[in-house]
Amino acid sequence: MTEDRVLPPTLELDDVSIRYGRHWAVRHASLRVASGELMALVGPSGCGKSSLLAAINRMTDLLSECTITGDIRVGGDSVLDAQVSLPQLRRRVGMVFQQPNPFPLSIADNLHFPLREHGIARRERREQMVERALRDVGLWTEVAGRLDRSALTLSGGQQQRLCIARALILAPDVLLLDEPCSALDPIATASVEALIRELKGRFTMLMVTHNLAQARRLADSVSVCWVEDGCGCVVESGGTEHIFTTPSHPVTRAYCQGLAG
């Protein structure tokens, strides 16, 4: 996040299926997030949205019962290859969760930690990067005088912005957001939404949300997931206005008008 750079790469899922043991959670899901765009992934509970996000940064590797087929590419590079280094992949693909989850460390150490882990040893360099990251998420003026205080003393919205700073401080290409505002009150939600809007163009983002109004406010494109024959699938993807005003699939029409789901 801290360096000027060329456009971020595209994110592509091609015929992705995800199985937990014998249960297919997702079948044949394909979608494409264009460079620097934000795609919202919407759909009812259990249609596989979080599973798709977890597959992209290979968090699913932690689950012995989980099998993924198909192809997932970041900037054309396949992320599912066995040779892919997971630390490098997670550096390229940052993730923000529903519940703000700062480490139980100081505000500054939440950001020094990933920098140290990735070999940035010089404290002075790290301090510059920490300040820039906090400025980027609009937190610097709020926390500059108390960087050594516990991150857990921040409000929910401040904690989530700190978590976004932590996800972005290593300059990922792609940012995955799993219902980033659902645990926040309306004022904190507005500040996190404003931040996400500012990040558009600089990162390629895929955001799960149950909030259709939020998807409409923020996203450039929308993918609608559904459960068919017990498995999650993507029924339709398209530009946000198309999905909300002239959807092609009857499920999209019903879901986006609040008639189903």
Ligand SMILES: Nc1ncnc2c1ncn2[C@@H]1O[C@H](COP(=O)(O)OP(=O)(O)OP(=O)(O)O)[C@@H](O)[C@H]1O
């Ligand atoms: N670790 C797991 N082990 C077994 N089954 C799982 C696991 N994680 C998810 N599932 C199953 O996969 C399916 C999709 O779940 P997932 O959490 O991806 O859906 P979702 O659309 O994100 O739901 P929600 O909106 O409620 O978060 C569900 O049937 C769920 O029970």
